Amino acid sequence: MAHYIEKEEDMETSKVDDAPYRFGEYGPGYLLRGPRTDIGIVRLRPGDDASNHYHAELEETFVVLEGEATLWLDCTRQFTLRPGDVHRCDPGEMHYFVNESQANFRALFIKAPYDPDDGVQVPWVPGEPVPDLAPGR
Template sequence: MTVLNENEREYRFGDSGPKYLQRGPRMNVGVVVLRPGEDFTAHYHNIMEENFFVLEGELEIHIDNEIFHCKTGDYIHVEPKKVHYLINPGKTDFKAVFMLAPFQEKDKVEVDYRPYKK
């Protein structure tokens, strides 16, 4: 059994990006924050499905070149092998819980996809 507070973990990029609350043995669970205008590299997973539950803010998610506009309370399901790219188009932080299952140690494949130039 594990009980922890999200404040006990650090975001990958300091004050944003993903932070894992649990890695395996059957699934990964974490929290992701994107600042306004910030994005997360397009990628896919060969085995794992990825799910997001939006806690705060707005998200534009591209899944295999289809664009979805999400808001607080939305649930997003991404099947394995589907390329997905996330960007915060809003004026406030975006925050979501994410879940990946079934657990695979290395299952992320990054792809070159940037619909917006920075």
């Protein structure tokens, strides 16, 4: 399906089912970008994960639409997210998703304020030591 964003004067629209996922069939897919927020869908197939990262200045909120995934916060706390769950990650809070279920997982995400460069990747997966981070985080 082709992704499109319609613009009419000051209004933009997009379709949730047409998100252009970063890795083809999975990953994050942006629906609207800026000027004040980013809105998108993250899709994880069974066994997929979304890399551990944090945002220095922006918050990211997730609204689970379908499926189930484990959310790890700061590499120490884990939560199972299911449809209808809403979770906000504060600036500086590392977050990592993994789909350990047998069904696809999809969640809407909202990042604000808009800053396309505010994302710090921190390599980590469950079972590894908590990473040392640079000063200032």
